[in-house]
Amino acid sequence: MKINCEECMDTYLSLDKGEKIPKSVTRHLLTCPKCREEIKAISRAEKIAAGPLAINSPVNSQTLTESLRKIDPDYVPRQKKLSLVAWILYAVAFLAAILVFCSLFTQFSVLTFNFSFAFAVCIIVYITVMIYTNMDIFVKKINSKTTT
Secondary structure, three states, X not given: OOOOHHHHHHHHHHOXXXXXXXXXXXXXXXXXXXXXXXXXXXXXXXXXHHOOOOOOOOOOHHXXXXXXXXXXXXXXOOOOOOXXXXXXXXXXXXXXXXXXXXXXXXXXXXXHHHHHHHHHHHHHHHHHHHHHHOHHHHHHOOXXXXXX
């Protein structure tokens, strides 16, 4: 059975991805250069559409700040957060204070349990706050493919 170009393209486009191409369509594609070119163009378009979207936009902190001031004239940029080094220094001071407290009150067993529980909660809260406030540092560590 011989099919025309329109029937061939309709059949081809109705196939699911990875589905086997019928023999009648394959025969037509072997003999019709116009349909072959259309299929190649569709394949190229599909590859381009599946790839990452590259948008070159000249956005920097100055243009972003200007845009935000147009929206809200009272906008004031947030001040720089604590650096990671400052967080580490605070953690060392925090641990030193805990060690001093432990060395002073080790003879009370009930107090030791309560202190251990409070110590664990404080460490969890400290780490959570540190990660939350420095999320941009951790996000930058993720290897993501970007184009410029």
